[in-house]
Amino acid sequence: MKIEARNLSFAVRGKTLLQDVSLAVQPGETLALVGPNGSGKSTLMRLLSGLAKPSRGEVLLAGKPLASLTRREIAQRIAIVEQQAETAERITARSVVELGRTPWLSALKPWNGQDTQLVDKALRTVEMEGFASREWATLSGGERQRLHIARALAQRPGLLLLDEPTNHLDIHHQLSILNCIRNLKVTTVVALHDLNQALTCDKVAVLSRGRLVACGAPSQALAPETVSEIFGIQARWVRDAEGADPFLSFQLA
């Protein structure tokens, strides 16, 4: 599903958090969103998901203005994993993932075997099938994060928005989640802090102080000059002895 942001601006109480952001993600592509803390990544995610309304500009989902869809129609197309989502309820891991089926259920379309299968599959994808009956409070940060991702997958979205999904994850699960995301046929926008992980996505968008400073092919958007400037460091390309793709190396400026 294609998503397009046109001249998005967002302000709260006179403070501009995002200014004139335009970008497009083609069906099936994975876009990495990078930028320093407070640069507006989460804000942009909320606008793309319809959780917040832009002060100016519009979001088009598969060519249709997002504002013309109901909440339920949006939820059948877009799933979002927000940065912090906690609960004090004594809910099991499995029921968290089951929440993802909510937009597809109604009084006349109750839970059925297919929903169960989708939940099983989502749990397997994030390697959490062994945790299904565990209570939320007993899970680690990384396990919770993977459940949120599974919940989003169970939603069967055409567009997946992930806000720093690899936080809390060990390196194995970081790589396996990213691999899984890249292999999904679903269009994905993912906020990442690890720039070398961003390099492996189809496209990269760089935000700085609420503005889009670069958007395009990873090696161009993440050119060392851009990265050095917006993060206030020194970055350079490095190649390892085995001749794999170059990666970024950093040191303080």
Added chain:
Amino acid sequence: MSAAAALAWQGLRGACLALPVLAAAVLAGAMIGETSLAPDLVLSVLANKLAGAGLPVDPVDQGIIWSYRLPRALVAAACGAALAVAGVVLQALLRNALADPYILGISAGASTGAVAVTIAGLGGGALSLSFGAFNGALLAFGFVAILARAAGAGGSRAAAAQIVLAGIAGSQLFNALTAFIIAKSANADQARGIMFWLMGNLSGVRWPDVWLAVPLALAGWMICRFHARALDAFTFGSDSAASLGIPVRRVQVVLIFATALTTAVMVSIVGSIGFVGLVIPHAARFLVGPGHRRLMPAAALTGAVFLVAADIVSRIIIPGQVLPIGVVTALIGAPSFAVILVRGQKAAR
């Protein structure tokens, strides 16, 4: 079609499980009291009244059962169920384990309305205490709703906290008004009467109250039950609910108004019975878990049975005297709550 049938079947199965328990509780409510009456006597009275069976029954016994105890037990059941469901809904919606049906200022407003009518003499004696209580409750709720809205509850992440704070402010204000009216114009007897009413009093309940309380409890129940899945979606907050396709604003408004209205009516009939709306939801959660499709029926049934039982206890525990039912609910409720808390903690480890 098969989906609709499955739904009807589910409802039927639930009713088959719940109705016998409810009937047994109401039967006990009709049997037990200062004079104990045999179950077959109660059944004979029911047969006489409902089917015109013409069985020989002492008219005094028949009067006690039909005019006093049955309506009392039925209203207690309706009220217990409604308060418990309101508690479940508000705890989920406001994401606050301490929320109860009175968190929106309803009980405070009802007492202000009650004293305004009975003590300050508002309406010149033409208005009933229930009428005053109901209007006071709505007034207080209106105040809380407007305050919460003005405080920027509109869609922000802090919305739930704003409503709770507005509710506390509203309750304080209306409690102060009540105290003011009592201090200004009440004599000791009047003050005592009001205290008694505030702690819950079912002794004035008659059939017209049944025709108000039972249908209202059923209607409130249906509205809340219909939103069970939406309430589940609030587990991770209102943003998460929105991203799962829940029209958050509409659900909040519908459910808060439905619970406020049912609670206001219940309070105006029986006074503000504490603890049911707070403790029963937690007890039910302990029994069936946090999923609202099972939690709501469990809470409604537990609440109904609990309040019928509390009413029985309030009538027999001190011979020749009726204890306010709120005292009983708190005396049983607080220790059971403590047990649930402690056992819940252990289970979580």
